Amino acid sequence: MDNLGSLSVFVQVADTRSFTAAGRILGVSSSAVGKSIARMEERLGVRLFHRSTRSITLTSEGALFLERSRRILAEVEAAEQELTQASATPRGKLRISVPQVRGLLMPVISDFMRAYPEIELDVDFSDRMVDVIEEGFDAVIRTGKPEDSRLMARHLGHYQLVLVGTPGYFEQHGIPSQPQHLDHHACLRHKFCATGKLEPWPLRQVPGSTEPSLRTPLVSTTIESLYHVVQEGLGIACLPDYMVNQAVSTGQLQRVLDEHLEHRGSFWLLWPASRHASAKLRVFIDHMCAGLFPTGAVP
Numbered sequence: 282m283d284n285l286g287s288l289s290v291f292v293q294v295a296d297t298r299s300f301t302a303a304g305r306i307l308g309v310s311s312s313a314v315g316k317s318i319a320r321m322e323e324r325l326g327v328r329l330f331h332r333s334t335r336s337i338t339l340t341s342e343g344a345l346f347l348e349r350s351r352r353i354l355a356e357v358e359a360a361e362q363e364l365t366q367a368s369a370t371p372r373g374k375l376r377i378s379v380p381q382v383r384g385l386l387m388p389v390i391s392d393f394m395r396a397y398p399e400i401e402l403d404v405d406f407s408d409r410m411v412d413v414i415e416e417g418f419d420a421v422i423r424t425g426k427p428e429d430s431r432l433m434a435r436h437l438g439h440y441q442l443v444l445v446g447t448p449g450y451f452e453q454h455g456i457p458s459q460p461q462h463l464d465h466h467a468c469l470r471h472k473f474c475a476t477g478k479l480e481p482w483p484l485r486q487v488p489g490s491t492e493p494s495l496r497t498p499l500v501s502t503t504i505e506s507l508y509h510v511v512q513e514g515l516g517i518a519c520l521p522d523y524m525v526n527q528a529v530s531t532g533q534l535q536r537v538l539d540e541h542l543e544h545r546g547s548f549w550l551l552w553p554a555s556r557h558a559s560a561k562l563r564v565f566i567d568h569m570c571a572g573l574f575p576t577g578a579v580p
Contacts, residue, residue, distance in 0.1 A: 372399035438574025467516030483544035
C-alpha cells in the first residue's frame with residue numbers, strides 16, 4: 282500500500298507541476314512530497330522529473346510512468362467503489378465552481394439539493410478561469426471548448442447571444458434594422474471582471490460598412506444587472522438567449538438584429554481525469570447534463 286501512496290503523490294505532482302500544490306491537495310508538506318518522489322526515483326533507478334528553481338517538468342521516463350500510474354490508481358479506485366457503492370447513498374462534500382449565471386444554474390442546483398440531501402455543496406460563483414486540480418475543485422462548469430488534457434469533460438448544451446430591448450424602448454427610439462443604427466441607441470455593455478475589457482457584440486458586418494460606435498450609458502461585470510436595466514426600458518443589451526427567452530415569449534422583451542448576429546457558445550462540465558468519479562460526482566454530472574439544457578444537451 283505504501284507503493285500506492287507513492288503513486289498518488291507522483292500523479293499529483295505531475296498534474297500540478299508543484300511539490301507545494303501537490304502537498305496542499307494531499308494534506309502533507311512540500312518537503313514530504315519531495316522526499317517521496319526522491320525515494321521513488323531511487324527505487325526505480327530513473328529520474329521522473331526535471332527540476333529547476335522555477336518549474337518542474339516530466340522526463341520522458343516520467344511521462345511513460347505517469348500513464349501507467351493513472352491506470353493503476355483508477356483501477357484501485359474503481360475496485361473500492363464497486364465494493365462500497367452498490368448500496369451506498371451519495372453523500373459528502375462536493376466543491377464546485379460555476380459561472381455567475383445564477384438564474385440558469387440555481388434552479389437546477391436547488392433540484393439537485395432536494396434529490397440528494399446528504400451531499401453538501403460548496404459552490405464558488407466565479408467567471409475567472411480556475412485551476413480545477415490545484416484549487417481542489419471536484420467539478421466546474423465553464424463556457425468555451427475545454428483544452429486542459431488533465432480534465433474530463435461533458436458537453437451540457439449550446440446558447441446564443443442576442444440583442445434585446447423592451448417594446449416601449451423601441452417605440453420611443455425606433456427599431457434598429459442594421460448594425461449601424463445602433464449608433465443612435467443606448468447600449469448596455471458587459472465587462473469581463475478578470476480583464477476589464479468590454480465583451481464585444483457578435484455583429485456580422487456588411488461588407489464596406491463601418492463598425493457602429495456604441496453609446497454606452499452602463500457597463501457592468503454581471504449580466505444579471507444588465508438584464509434588470511434592459512427590462513426597465515433603458516436601452517439595448519446583448520444577453521444569452523437562455524436568460525431572455527421567457528421574457529421574449531411573453532412580450533416583455535423584443536429581439537432585434539437576429540440576422541446580423543453570429544454567435545454560438547457552449548457550456549461544459551469538467552472534472553479531474555486522474556480521479557475515478559465518486560458516487561456524489563457521478564450523480565452531479567448526470568443531474569446537470571439532464572437538467573441544465575433538457576432539450577439541447579449532448580451526452
